[in-house]
Amino acid sequence: MDEHYDVIVLGTGLKECILSGLLSVDGLKVLHMDKNDYYGGESSSLNLIQLWKRFRGEEQPPENLGTSREYNVDMIPKFMMANGILVRVLIHADVTKYLNFKAVDGSFVYNKGKIHKVPATDVEALKSPLMGLFEKRRARKFFVFVQDFDESDPKTHHGMDLSTITARELISKYELEDNTIDFIGHALALHFSDEYLDKPAVTFVKRMKLYAESLARFQSGSPYIYPMYGLGELPQAFARLSAVYGGTYMLNKPDCKVEYDDGVATGVTSEGETAKCKKVVCDPSYLPDKVEKVGKVARAVIIMSHPIPDTHESHSAQVIIPQKQLGRKSDMYLFCCSYYHNVAPQGKYIAFVLTEAETDDPEAELKPGVDLLGPVDEIFYETYDRYKPTNDCDSDHCYISMSYDPSTHFESTVEDVLAMYTKITGKVLDLSVDLSAASAGEQ
Secondary structure, eight states: OOOEEEEEEEOOSHHHHHHHHHHHHTTOOEEEEOSSSSSOGGGOEEOHHHHHHHHHTTOOOOGGGOOGGGOOEESSOOBEETTSHHHHHHHHTTOGGGOOEEEOOEEEEEETTEEEEOOOSHHHHHHOTTSOHHHHHHHHHHHHHHHHOOTTOGGGGTTOOTTTSBHHHHHHHTTOOHHHHHHIIIIISOOSSGGGGGSBHHHHHHHHHHHHHHHHHHOSSSSEEEETTOTTHHHHHHHHHHHHTTOEEEOOOOSOEEEEETTEEEEEEETTEEEEEEEEEEOGGGOGGGEEEEEEEEEEEEEESSOOTTSTTOSSEEEEEOHHHHTOSSOEEEEEEEGGGTSSOTTOEEEEEEEEOSSSOHHHHHHHHHGGGOSOSEEEEEEEEEEEEOSOHHHHOEEEOOOOOSOSBSHHHHHHHHHHHHHHHSSOOOOOOOGGGSOEEOO
């Protein structure tokens, strides 16, 4: 194995696979290894037998749930914004040919004890039961401003410099109520906390625009798309891409040990053989001494026989519960997918409830979200720690991804990938692509 590589990637999680594919396309010689005998790492996709083994040990799944292989349960469930960064990366890398997408039926927000469709345009704002009559008019004006806003056309800025005024200052000009700000900030602009209110308004407005433009793209009830057979398809698509460009993949390589010379990574040893490299890319589990714990995610994995109630019978849906609605410090997310995306047998739905853990009792903490699901066939609870790198990658040549957050959409995940890509290559990935290259089927 005494070969020399530009980059060795450890772990086949989604972030690592995207990077491996992008670096291979750039002409770098990549070796990609995983200690597991399956793709995906933390972001793997499990069939029913694997799901049972993970949560129930030796027990066998009940027969009434259907056949094991009809299940593709994503451990890091996230939808993609139709015009979002991940779709741009998929098109840039030309992996859309390996994937089939289908639009997601619904995007909802929990407000004052009820689930509502997220209004994303001025027309929807006027129809939304989330607001009273006068608030609807104020919200409509704000939505029109956002829809018309064009960074390069000062006429659309209404005399404001959105790079200097904060989101809070912009919103105050429209006199919107706290309740309205809550769903716009968290369910539309997809901010995790209220810190965005004191940051430049331009990011907040762009995130709202991305939502509205993605919603308009496929004319479904949400701005999101999702691959048929689930997210397990993504790492494999990037693995195929890497292979096309000469990348080498090796699964089931135990005890991958990074070798150093004077503090700089020089290779990786597994089973007594060492492959040399200039840079190492990996998830936090491969270099635990170079990361620190920054939080913990609590999640419930649910199998049920009906859609989430009050989501208009959506076969696939996201519900965001903004933190204020539950008196929490972080948002809670509901994710639902079904046989419609080939992730479960006919008539079965896979749901997740996820949040940043604030206690050590996931069952009690996730109860407000789980209660919204109605009767369930099976439910599993777990928590996992979130890590971020603490090393100086410029000096040790180790590029470590951050753990996945609890959100049910991909924007933050891909921002981490792009930042890593720039650190590794010194370049910014060009994402000005023709978005029509990715389509999503309806039926």
